[in-house]
Amino acid sequence: MSVTSEEINYLIFRYLQESGFVHTGFAFQNESHIHRSEYRNANVQPGALVNVLQKGLLYMDLELHVNEDGSERECTGPVALIGPHRCDKQAKKPKREEVVNRGSKRDRKDSKRAQKQQQDREKRARTEADEEEKDDNMMDTDQVEDVSVVGTPAESADLAEVKVIPASDAITLKGHAADVFVCSWNPTSPSLLASGSGDATARIWQIPTNADEPLQDPIVLKHLPALTNANRDVTTMDWNSSGTLLATGFYDGQARIWTQRGQLRYLMSQHRGPIFALKWNKKGNYILTGSLDHTTIVWDAVTGDAKQQHEFHTGAVLDVDWLDNTTFATSSSDGKVYVCKVGSTEPLRVFEGHKDEVNAIRWDPLGELLASCSDDKTAKIWSMSQKDCIFDLTAHSEAVYDMTWAPREASSKDPRILATASFDTSVRLWDANNGECLRVLSRHIEAVYTVAFNPSGTHLATGSPDHTINIWRVQDGALVKTYQGEGGIFEVDWNSTGDKLAACVANGTLVVAHVKL
Template sequence: MVPSSSKDSIVHIWDVPGPDKDGVSTTHIDPPLVCAYAAKGSDSDLTSLTWSHDGSLVAVGCYDSVLRICDSKGKAYFTHTQHDGPIFAVRFSPSGRWFLSASLDGSACIWDVREKKLHKQFHLHKQCCLDADWLSDLQFVTSGSDARIYIMDLDSPKPLRTLLGHQNEINQVKCNPTKTRLASCSDDMTGRIWNIENIDPLRYMEDSHSVVLRGHTGPVSHIVWCPLTGNGEHELVATSSFDGTSRIWDSVTGECLCSFDDHKKNVYALAFSPDGRHIATAGGDGCLHIYDIRAKQKRWSWSAGSTNPSIFEIEWQQSDNLNRIAMAMEKATVGVVDLTKVPELQ
């Protein structure tokens, strides 16, 4: 199932079939389910969406400040108007009990998914709260345009830790797979890696406690962790920037291991393959590039053409008989690339 949202304020849920018993993928996809409610008016642009971990619910953030959750059949599950500004990030907790929304009103709201009600609202950032991620079912992190990162506990109104060092708004925060380290990226053209394994009562973690990723010459818009790490190897993290490049870093030393500059415009999206062997990037030039991480070489590219070419988001799915990337495109379409049919990637 692939959910998609766009400027038309409508959420579609697509059932994308896998290969048949002979391993043949179909090019026919049935019409999508349409979620039961949609935003209306001039502030109807949808900003973010995410599945619950069990695939039963999909949550949507919107410029109209309304939180919306639908079930997998597109039926309305829950809606609320608690926020006073656009919602820019939506996240389900690991167990699915809680749901987190981050807004340009500077706050983060925790919602009880089963009870369909607000659990607590945290007024954290002086300006906009731009992103958030869960550390556990009880702790989460937020980042904002005030250049601060807060580590929060559901039972405490004040931050457990405030991370300082970035000099401009922080676009994303991402926890590593073991939830022991945090990656952040900013308009100050850097990424940072923070060790959060032992959260003690110290309120502030200063600049000297983070590994700084320097090299980009434009705002760093995305940062992602490699999902798998070999024995004895350092974890890898990747960044993409409005300078048109993407980079892979050693997250322990801060060394840039490679830089890819094939895009002619801003890089809008990047994703590691679930097996950790490849990374894909997509951008405003309409190109999708796939690189071999160990060889540090481009393996394959695809172009959306010259008319409304931008690719804004990508998601990589991989299993025993599946290897495909879904793309959200400026052409008002959703594309799915079957990578099992690409000889260069076999």
């Protein structure tokens, strides 16, 4: 085996071209005489240099963690291209398939969905086996009637009032070449929508006021070429509060800051694994990211530099949320929730109580309570004033994947409402003042992936892999509008004026519905 400097130079040259470093690539070509090389017309796949480096890291990983007898040494510490490796023997090294399954929001949902489907199949098999043992005479008239019942008269009346959102009130945004599973409306420009996909791009769309108006071509934000179709995901995105900058997280572990016009302002590289969560603070001077590498990083948004990296978790960081401009919470597959402060080397609080990975965390609008939801089928509400949760919400029968707080003013006497979405096909509305379940919203026929309140808090949108978007009235839990899409729904999001609802669809499109409530 031999490697020549000409081969290395050519891979570097291709990397510079693919990354958009046009002037640097031109200078490097002239200085290294690539144009005279025998490899100048070589057929090299995109991302070849990164591919070689990653394979080298895999070899280094094996070399560092294989004992003399051939057994594998347990270690969760990532092997880096630059810097010394530190073995972490306190936690078991994750299996390769676990890493793949947590590769993006989409992959984690698909993995959970597959687990639930397997459980349902096993449950049906057990039920069918039990029924076969019963005598045929046990199937009486009442049982036959139960099978044919669609719903109670009240439920049937409710269904008659549900209005289907017509195709004329919806715009389908096409252009992504893979599933679209994250989107974010600009907070100050109600017609500006960003989307992220598994095609290694994000896009910024200008949505027409009316569905029949022509649609402009989006601004395409190209991320670095990924190695395979499995890891080309823009995993998360968030606008700053002024709506001037968009931050994106990518599977390659890098965060990026873009302008409204699609110009890349900063490329932020310090994570050693895919980024799962990303949030701006309200002031807009810090960005917080969480990664598969078990760490969170606070980035200085003015300079693009990493200000502080926290390494408290022993599992992948799945979500992050700011309490204020300097205090934030993080959740992880290790089942723990940490509350940290910029500049502090120790957490302010450690909330323990979940028995499985914590999928999401959200501070309430008043900044007094923190909600968390988990694969352990529960959601919990915490307060900084005590160690244990103040309410343990246990009514769901499957994993709780997403949740959101209803908007609320400090002077309001209305209950603090938390909505939770579960793989048991239901959404529940909770009163956070007493922990009681106010409503059960259960018209979806598959797991509910996403929930979002409109800006006034009067209605709740939900999305599911059953291809359905439902809009519910919070006051009485009535289903008032529904939309049947052409693919599973990964995420829904309202614009700042509440007249448009965006949905990410598994067929590579976005749907924007013009909603009149």
